[in-house]
Every structure is written in structure tokens, then in C-alpha cells.
Amino acid sequence: MANDVKFVVTGGAGFIGSTLVRTLLSRGRVVVIDNLLTGHEANLKGVRGQIEFHNVDIRDAAALDPVIRGADTVFHLAAIPSVPRSIDDPVPSHQVNIDGTFNVLRAAANARARRVVYAASSSAYGDAEVLPKTETMTPSPKSPYAVQKLLGEYYASVFYSCYGLETVSLRFFNVYGPRQDPTSPYSGVLSLFMKHLLARTSPTIFGDGEQSRDFTYVEDVADLCWKASQASGVAGKMYNAGNGNHYTLNQIWKLLQQMEGVSLPSNMAPPRAGDVWHSQADTAAAIRDLGHSPRFTIEEGLRRTLEWYRGAA
Numbered sequence: 337m338a339n340d341v342k343f344v345v346t347g348g349a350g351f352i353g354s355t356l357v358r359t360l361l362s363r364g365r366v367v368v369i370d371n372l373l374t375g376h377e378a379n380l381k382g383v384r385g386q387i388e389f390h391n392v393d394i395r396d397a398a399a400l401d402p403v404i405r406g407a408d409t410v411f412h413l414a415a416i417p418s419v420p421r422s423i424d425d426p427v428p429s430h431q432v433n434i435d436g437t438f439n440v441l442r443a444a445a446n447a448r449a450r451r452v453v454y455a456a457s458s459s460a461y462g463d464a465e466v467l468p469k470t471e472t473m474t475p476s477p478k479s480p481y482a483v484q485k486l487l488g489e490y491y492a493s494v495f496y497s498c499y500g501l502e503t504v505s506l507r508f509f510n511v512y513g514p515r516q517d518p519t520s521p522y523s524g525v526l527s528l529f530m531k532h533l534l535a536r537t538s539p540t541i542f543g544d545g546e547q548s549r550d551f552t553y554v555e556d557v558a559d560l561c562w563k564a565s566q567a568s569g570v571a572g573k574m575y576n577a578g579n580g581n582h583y584t585l586n587q588i589w590k591l592l593q594q595m596e597g598v599s600l601p602s603n604m605a606p607p608r609a610g611d612v613w614h615s616q617a618d619t620a621a622a623i624r625d626l627g628h629s630p631r632f633t634i635e636e637g638l639r640r641t642l643e644w645y646r647g648a649a
């Protein structure tokens with residue numbers, strides 16, 4: 337692939353976006369759109385000189401057009417990515433996750449981009465009893481965030497059927513790894529576990545800790561984004577981007593304590609509204625159509641993540 341191929345990553349200064357940026361660097365020219373709401377320029381340390389960065393808000397449609405013009409692929413990851421935040425403060429997350437997504441799709445269609453890869457969410461499945469979750473299940477969103485991300489999938493699919501813009505939606509499950517921000521009450525659970533482990537303090541678990549998640553290492557997700565941008569016969573479709581396993585929060589916290597040789601019993605708090613109880617991806621379709629092949633076991637992923645947090649502490 338020619339090195340002047342242009343890739344746009346919205347949310348490229350965020351946790352997953354900044355890993356995707358590094359995956360794309362050897363493949364073409366990388367342009368990042370991010371308003372730094374939850375992302376940080378520090379996430380681009382070491383690669384900042386090799387990319388083009390635009391501090392643009394995806395709610396600003398007019399500002400998107402010139403940045404997206406000439407793009408081969410747009411990886412759309414910018415979002416306000418939190419279930420509890422969407423419940424506490426639904427207006428901004430509605431505007432960014434729905435209107436902003438519409439703006440990105442529209443700008444990509446206007447620019448005749450070859451493809452958009454959209455970061456969808458496993459929260460769309462809600463509490464459907466059956467595990468693993470397959471793409472053919474009826475969605476059952478339980479929070480504003482889940483509705484918003486699901487609507488983005490529908491819009492992506494409709495931009496293909498109505499305007500011919502190739503789109504692929506990937507339902508990320510619980511992604512973890514380096515650069516996940518642990519500083520907000522809305523932070524992902526594993527980043528908070530890392531913070532507590534290194535500070536030798538007890539984390540708070542909402543519920544009894546027996547809720548389970550398909551934890552997916554961030555490099556596997558970035559790799560799948562790339563594959564989704566290249567696969568044939570997948571336009572307009574949606575795929576699970578999990579790893580196929582599921583672990584309870586209690587299991588993960590125990591594993592982390594063992595890795596550090598410490599004992600820090602967790603505090604328990606009542607379950608949070610909107611939280612899904614169990615989550616596990618059926619990865620068969622992504623393996624078949626996209627060549628999905630997650631490389632990281634939970635132990636290896638946690639080890640790498642812990643080392644990163646230790647260095648960043």
C-alpha cells in the first residue's frame with residue numbers, strides 16, 4: 337500500500353485510538369481528529385511528529401469536511417464512551433455519539449472515502465441471557481450510551497445502502513491496555529484496578545463482582561480495525577470485536593493481586609444503573625469474514641498493561 341494513503345482516526349488521542357494510530361503509521365499518512373475531551377496529546381507521545389493532529393469537535397460538521405477530504409479510510413472512534421456518564425449527563429453524549437457520528441459519516445460520504453470503520457459497542461446487546469452474544473441477536477440497549485452507539489451502527493449501515501459509503505461496524509467489548517485513563521470516575525474498570533493495585537489500595541466493585549466481561553487487549557482491537565478496513569464483502573455489516581472469553585471482575589482482581597503478590601480485598605458497592613451483567617463475544621463471524629485472530633491471552637495482556645502503568649506511575 338502506497339505510503340501517501342490517508343487514514344483519518346477520530347478519537348485518535350484517546351485510549352484505543354492512540355494504539356490504532358501506531359498500527360497505521362507504517363501503512364500510510366495518519367490524520368487525527370480529537371477535541372481532547374477524554375483523550376490526551378500525551379497519548380501520542382513518540383508519534384506526534386509523524387502524524388497530523390486537528391483539535392476539532394465532531395459536532396462541528398463544517399470543520400470536519402476539510403480534514404476528511406482525501407481520506408481513504410476513516411476510523412471513527414471519537415465518542416463520549418461511558419454508560420454512567422451518559423446516564424448522569426445525557427445531552428453531550430447524545431450530541432457527540434449520535435450527531436457527531438452522523439457528521440463523520442456525512443463528511444466521509446462527501447469526500448468519497450473508500451471506507452469507514454466505526455467503533456460500536458457490545459452494550460447494544462444489553463442483558464440478553466444467552467452467551468456468547470452473536471451478531472444476529474436482537475439488540476436490547478439499557479442506557480443512553482448503548483442506544484447512541486447502536487444508532488451509529490444503523491447510520492453506518494444506511495450510509496452504505498443509501499449513499500454507497502462502505503462501512504464496517506465493530507462492536508468492541510471491554511477493551512483494556514496501555515494508555516487507558518484511570519483518572520475519572522467513569523474510567524474503565526481495568527484501568528482503575530491497575531491504579532489501585534500499584535497504589536496498594538482496594539478498588540470498589542459495583543455489584544458482587546461476579547459480573548463477567550470479554551476483556552480484549554487493545555492491540556488486538558487495533559489489529560481488527562485494520563483488518564475490517566481491508567476485508568472484502570463486508571460493507572454495511574457489523575461484527576463483534578471481542579476475544580471470545582469472559583472473566584468475572586473477581587477473577588481479574590484475584591489474578592492481578594497474584595501477579596503482584598499482594599492481598600487487597602475489594603470494597604463492594606451496589607450495582608450501577610445501566611451496567612450489563614455478563615458479556616462474551618461470539619467471534620466466529622469476525623474470524624470468518626475479517627480474519628480476526630486475537631493474539632493476547634488475558635495473562636499476557638494484563639502483564640503488559642501493568643508494566644505500562646508501572647512506568648507511567
Ligand SMILES: NC(=O)c1ccc[n+]([C@@H]2O[C@H](COP(=O)([O-])OP(=O)(O)OC[C@H]3O[C@@H](n4cnc5c(N)ncnc54)[C@H](O)[C@@H]3O)[C@@H](O)[C@H]2O)c1
Pocket residue numbers: 346347348349350351352353369370371372373374375376392393394395412413414415416417432436455456457458485507508509510511512517524
Ligand atoms: N474502551 C472500551 O472498552 C470500549 C468498548 C466499546 C466501545 N468503545 C468505543 O471505542 C471508542 C474509543 O473509546 P476509548 O475507550 O478509546 O475512549 P477514550 O475516551 O479514550 O477515546 C475517545 C476519544 O474521543 C475524543 N472525543 C470525545 N468527544 C469528541 C468530540 N466531540 N470531538 C472529537 N473528539 C472527541 C476524546 O477526547 C477521546 O480522545 C469509542 O467510540 C467508544 O464508544 C470502547
